[in-house]
Amino acid sequence: MGKIPVFVLSGFLGSGKTTLLKKLLQACEEKEATPAVLMNEIGKTDTDGEIILESNKQQVIEKLLDGCICCSKKNEVAGSLKKLLKNGPDVIFIELTGVANPEEVADSLTEPELIDHLYLEKVITVLDGENVLEYTSIFESVKELVRTTRRQIEVADILMVNKTDLISDDHKGKIDKVIKKQNTKSPVYYTSYSEVDIDLLLGDLKKSGAGVSTLKNRGERLQQKDIPHHKHEHESTRSYARINTITLDFSQHVKPRKIEKFLKKWKPNLLRAKGYIPLKDGCYLLQHVMKRTYLEPSEHEGRYYLVVIGVNLKTDEVKSEWEKLNA
Structure with a gap:
């Protein structure tokens, strides 16, 4: 059996990642593929996981709460993924908390117990079309959040600008310019309610661990890269958390x-x-x-x-x- 593909859903708070995840899971059911999910919340309460289970109470989910997957919870990622692997999934989706840097997940997949079983297939970053242009001004005093948002754009394999029903064509043009400053290579899809042709994201997903082959050996290439670690403070349990x-x-x-x-x-x-x-x-x-x-x-x-x-x-x-x- 080949390695299992991992899709990372990245994007700032409230952009529409969970809505997209529900659609991805529905597509897996239609393709008769078995998905597993790792969800990360920076708080102690897992609302997004509850939303997913409302749609399918049998869905296999692991949860990392009260911390960011690339900071305080990074050492728990391997254990959670190992638990998911025991269920024999054909694909794994990781929904990051909105303030996480997605490249840290690629680093986590290189752990000895995971490297022969998983690979990072795609990072899909979802942007809140209504508010993404305001982030820089709103968070002017919190430079790390600005850098995180830009990093989420920069490392994405696919970008989705969501909530386009709430913005004008002129606003879309401004967003497009912002995206191109950080990422000129990845496709950009403008969506409402995270509606998108799922095949553009999943590719030829097949049952029985066949995985996604749209980017051959991509996991191995990413794992060989020198991936920098970006420290940022947002752990809700610490008094200095921003x-x-x-x-x-x-x-x-x-x-x-x-x-x-x-x-x-x-x-x-x-x-x-x-x-x-x-x-x-x-x-x-x-x-x-x-x-x-x-x-x-x-x-x-x-x-x-x-x-x-x-x-x-x-x-x-x-x-x-x-x-x-x-x-």
């Missing part, structure tokens, strides 16, 4: 407008919010990205919670305001 996550619980039903008002208090430091919230008519999945908040009915039966992700959020202040909302 990006931190706060998990908030619910004591009662809430009104959506109250949550939106709460989230606005933390601009511009707030990057993202997501979780399962109790409304009068049931459970809803909430996702907040930059200026927009999305709600959709959910069959989630676990605890209700909201995770907020931001730059230098003041935990005590956030929790204090949250307690007032829940009072």
